[in-house]
Amino acid sequence: MNWTRYLRTWEFALVVLLVVEILILGMINPTFLNAENLLYATLDFTHILFAALPLTLVIITAGIDISSVSVMGLASITLGLAWVAGINIFVALAIALLVGIIAGLFNGFFVAKTDVNPLVITLGTLFMFAGIAQGMPALLDLLGFKAYGSAGLAAYQYEGITGLPDSFIGLSEATVWIIPYPFIAVLIFAVILSLLLHKTRFGRYLYLIGVNPKAAVYSGVPVQKTLIWAYVLSGFGAALAGSYLTAYFTSARADLGGDALLPIITAVVLGGADILGGSGTIWGTLLAGLVLGFLRQGLLAIGVTNDLIQVVMGAVLVTAMAVKQLMNVYGEYRLNRKALANKERG
Amino acid sequence: MKKFLRSREALITGLLILLILFTGLFNSNIFKFNSITEIFNASLTLVLISLGEMFVIFTRGIDVSVGATTGLAAVILGTTLNLGWPIEWAISAAIVTGILAGMVNAVGITFLRVPPIIMTLGTLGIYRGLMRIITGGSWIENLPQSIKEPNLWKFAGIPFYVWLTLLVIAITAWITLKYKPARYFYAVGDNEQGAYILGIPVRLTLFAAYTLAGFFAALAAVVFTSQIGFVSMNAADGFELKAIAANVLGGVSLTGGIGTPLGAAIGALFMTAVHSMLIFLGVPGIWDNAFAGVILLTVVYIDYHVRSALELQRRQARIRGDASLKGGES
Numbered sequence: 304m305n306w307t308r309y310l311r312t313w314e315f316a317l318v319v320l321l322v323v324e325i326l327i328l329g330m331i332n333p334t335f336l337n338a339e340n341l342l343y344a345t346l347d348f349t350h351i352l353f354a355a356l357p358l359t360l361v362i363i364t365a366g367i368d369i370s371s372v373s374v375m376g377l378a379s380i381t382l383g384l385a386w387v388a389g390i391n392i393f394v395a396l397a398i399a400l401l402v403g404i405i406a407g408l409f410n411g412f413f414v415a416k417t418d419v420n421p422l423v424i425t426l427g428t429l430f431m432f433a434g435i436a437q438g439m440p441a442l443l444d445l446l447g448f449k450a451y452g453s454a455g456l457a458a459y460q461y462e463g464i465t466g467l468p469d470s471f472i473g474l475s476e477a478t479v480w481i482i483p484y485p486f487i488a489v490l491i492f493a494v495i496l497s498l499l500l501h502k503t504r505f506g507r508y509l510y511l512i513g514v515n516p517k518a519a520v521y522s523g524v525p526v527q528k529t530l531i532w533a534y535v536l537s538g539f540g541a542a543l544a545g546s547y548l549t550a551y552f553t554s555a556r557a558d559l560g561g562d563a564l565l566p567i568i569t570a571v572v573l574g575g576a577d578i579l580g581g582s583g584t585i586w587g588t589l590l591a592g593l594v595l596g597f598l599r600q601g602l603l604a605i606g607v608t609n610d611l612i613q614v615v616m617g618a619v620l621v622t623a624m625a626v627k628q629l630m631n632v633y634g635e636y637r638l639n640r641k642a643l644a645n646k647e648r649g
Numbered sequence: 650m651k652k653f654l655r656s657r658e659a660l661i662t663g664l665l666i667l668l669i670l671f672t673g674l675f676n677s678n679i680f681k682f683n684s685i686t687e688i689f690n691a692s693l694t695l696v697l698i699s700l701g702e703m704f705v706i707f708t709r710g711i712d713v714s715v716g717a718t719t720g721l722a723a724v725i726l727g728t729t730l731n732l733g734w735p736i737e738w739a740i741s742a743a744i745v746t747g748i749l750a751g752m753v754n755a756v757g758i759t760f761l762r763v764p765p766i767i768m769t770l771g772t773l774g775i776y777r778g779l780m781r782i783i784t785g786g787s788w789i790e791n792l793p794q795s796i797k798e799p800n801l802w803k804f805a806g807i808p809f810y811v812w813l814t815l816l817v818i819a820i821t822a823w824i825t826l827k828y829k830p831a832r833y834f835y836a837v838g839d840n841e842q843g844a845y846i847l848g849i850p851v852r853l854t855l856f857a858a859y860t861l862a863g864f865f866a867a868l869a870a871v872v873f874t875s876q877i878g879f880v881s882m883n884a885a886d887g888f889e890l891k892a893i894a895a896n897v898l899g900g901v902s903l904t905g906g907i908g909t910p911l912g913a914a915i916g917a918l919f920m921t922a923v924h925s926m927l928i929f930l931g932v933p934g935i936w937d938n939a940f941a942g943v944i945l946l947t948v949v950y951i952d953y954h955v956r957s958a959l960e961l962q963r964r965q966a967r968i969r970g971d972a973s974l975k976g977g978e979s
Contacts, residue, residue: 413946417949418953420904422711422766422893423893423897424946424949426890426893426894426897426945427894427942428942430890430894430938430942431939431942431946433939433942434936434937434941437935437936437938437939438933438935438939441935564770565770565771565774569770569771578767579764610781610782611778613777613778614775614778614782617770617771617772617774617775617778618771618775619771620770620771620774621757621761621763621772621775624761624768624771625761625763628761628762629761632762
């Protein structure tokens with residue numbers, strides 16, 4: 304089996320890349336060679352990992368979910384509003400995650416029940432969820448509910464719903480030994496998703512749907528149910544990301560995560576998932592997310608501006624894809640040559 | 650005529666008229682001549698961007714960098730103008746920027762074989778970053794009067810840019826209907842391998858599509874800068890998604906090979922009109938996105954059901970052996 308070997312080397316390459324990157328960063332700034340600092344640095348891009356991991360499943364089915372960036376804001380604002388309404392913060396967190404699941408269900412049903420391109424559907428829900436997140440506080444305020452928090456509208460527009468309890472905010476900073484809670488959550492999420500993807504029938508269905516949806520239908524795969532689950536997981540991951548950002552920035556805002564689309568998709572694609580479906584792994588996405596996250600941290604540390612980093616990130620995405628595609632072309636070319644040579648001999 | 654009435658263009662035009670009538674029930678100011686031209690005037694940037702995006706979608710591709718290309722071209726236009734370049738040169742520089750930005754996408758997609766969404770997502774980041782690097786993150790203000798002037802020109806009571814855009818739509822529509830190589834976009838999108846076997850230059854066609862997207866984005870940048878009078882750092886932010894939505898609304902199918910420039914333009918007009926209607930109805934602007942999303946989803950959902958019903962009808966007809974429908978079968 305040629306492709307399993309290829310995938311394995313891709314993930315191995317990512318590990319090598321990650322190690323080299325950390326070493327280079329360490330040479331520039333020795334504080335980077337400290338495990339505690341490295342783990343602490345992950346807090347800056349944990350939300351990308353939360354959203355990218357389950358998106359891998361969606362992309363394996365040859366789908367895409369660009370609405371996850373809006374779900375982040377929607378989950379965040381839901382959490383804030385629920386708390387302002389006097390609900391216990393952890394119940395509010397559960398509600399926010401539930402909202403993510405419902406958003407995913409909506410996407411999933413629409414994708415599974417119609418033949419409309421997932422990009423169009425999640426583009427529509429991207430607008431819709433963002434609009435709901437922006438409009439909900441205003442609507443509640445109109446109905447006489449003090450939705451903007453104690454500080455009123457001006458403060459809300461400036462910094463969102465603030466004053467969330469320390470018991471919740473502390474979650475984003477607490478550590479077990481030197482490992483931050485959010486990073487542990489990422490690892491647990493990755494293990495669960497990876498088991499789902501690689502050890503269950505559900506996971507194999509995802510690949511089959513991505514390779515050939517018609518064949519999947521004819522071999523009795525519950526295509527619709529499988530697709531819905533993939534989008535639900537993506538919505539849940541995005542809600543996790545939104546809730547995490549709320550704690551990290553200590554305020555609930557409708558526009559949280561708005562600029563995360565490029566890094567999220569970059570992480571999944573750099574992780575080895577094929578945007579046309581049928582391939583991809585959870586660990587690849589996680590590793591690629593770490594590589595990109597540390598790259599950003601490192602560039603910031605050596606004084607590169609945010610604007611230039613955006614350019615570098617775009618270039619990394621394009622270059623990585625181009626190299627991978629050209630390697631594929633070259634591999635095919637070599638196989639063809641080999642086949643022709645064999646034929647001449649035979 | 651009957652064919653037109655069943656088309657997506659007709660559906661969306663009907664919806665647009667209904668929307669205007671509905672708004673008129675609550676606020677009759679909308680029926681004023683000025684209100685209508687103002688809606689047209691406000692939609693021009695999106696119309697132009699959508700026309701460029703249309704060529705890419707014809708070929709079954711996608712370009713999410715067009716908004717950033719518009720922003721970059723606007724920055725080049727503003728910067729060169731403030732450097733004292735004559736207006737013709739500055740506009741040429743902006744157009745060339747757009748074309749080059751499109752060509753970068755085209756090279757990546759046709760020669761390096763990067764999937765379109767990945768390539769243009771990458772350049773989206775690159776162009777937005779470049780914008781800020783060129784200006785140092787500050788807005789470009791104090792533009793010379795020469796660029797703002799055309800926005801005030803009017804012919805027969807209708808702004809100059811509306812005429813210009815109508816002319817661009819007419820030319821594009823005429824070309825896509827009558828000029829043979831323009832049909833290549835449809836052929837490549839409908840069946841790339843088939844097109845290749847027929848001897849159509851597939852790579853060149855794809856290359857042209859992304860370059861055209863860049864060109865139209867730059868045209869939009871000129872209109873945009875002239876209308877607004879300054880260039881902010883989030884100029885045309887998110888327009889890539891709106892342009893895709895406009896195309897889908899106007900019946901340009903993401904599966905490739907289907908659609909018309911008229912549809913793309915009406916789709917863009919519709920997207921802008923929704924925004925204007927909400928203002929006329931007194932709904933706060935924060936609801937814009939929600940409405941745009943709901944309308945897009947509703948239209949694609951209706952379209953899906955109509956298509957399914959037609960497909961069912963055709964199949965039943967085939968079972969019955971209905972001769973009148975047989976012709977349209979193959």
